[in-house]
Amino acid sequence: MATQQDLMTKKITTEGLLKRPSSSTERRGSRRCRITQLMRIRPSDPNLEHFEDMRGTTSVSRSGVYFQSSEVGYEVGMRLFVTMPFSQDPAAMNREYLAEVVRRDILPTGMYGIGFKILMEMGIQHTYHFGGGAPLR
Numbered sequence: 001m002a003t004q005q006d007l008m009t010k011k012i013t014t015e016g017l018l019k020r021p022s023s024s025t026e027r028r029g030s031r032r033c034r035i036t037q038l039m040r041i042r043p044s045d046p047n048l049e050h051f052e053d054m055r056g057t058t059s060v061s062r063s064g065v066y067f068q069s070s071e072v073g074y075e076v077g078m079r080l081f082v083t084m085p086f087s088q089d090p091a092a093m094n095r096e097y098l099a100e101v102v103r104r105d106i107l108p109t110g111m112y113g114i115g116f117k118i119l120m121e122m123g124i125q126h127t128y129h130f131g132g133g134a135p136l137r
Contacts, residue, residue: 034059039067040083044098049073054086058113065099066115068107074114076101082116096122 037060041053051073059066065084078101083094103115 037085038087039065040086040094041069042081043073044079044081048078057084064102064115064117066103066113068109068111069114070111072112074101074104074112076104079119080116081122082118093124095124098122 036056036058039055039057041055043050051071053069053071055067055069057065057067065082080099080101082097082099084097086094098119098121099116100119101114101116103113105113105115107113
């Protein structure tokens with residue numbers, strides 16, 4: 001049985017405690033939350049075929065998003081304009097971001113799993129407009 005002196009002088013090693021299996025190396029810089037938030041997604045390159053995808057997030061972190069889509073136009077390296085959270089409410093102040101696709105999975109359902117990283121915030125997108133109505137008297 002170890003004495004109190006033995007316990008106080010024994011070196012504690014953490015070898016093996018902090019090691020993770022090399023096959024599943026975690027590369028994410030921040031934790032993910034499984035929340036659903038509506039997004040509006042469009043390619044930022046005018047030379048690519050235009051599409052507008054309205055999707056809910058599957059997993060969100062501070063710097064990235066993962067979602068499922070039936071849109072075939074997504075490619076790794078593609079730049080996107082992402083409005084998130086998206087609302088058509090006239091008083092909504094939607095934020096638009098520039099993002100880059102970093103992952104494209106083919107899912108068993110026939111859909112695609114798309115992951116993108118947020119590169120920068122573009123600003124607030126207002127959905128209201130002035131005009132088209134009857135003039136005030």
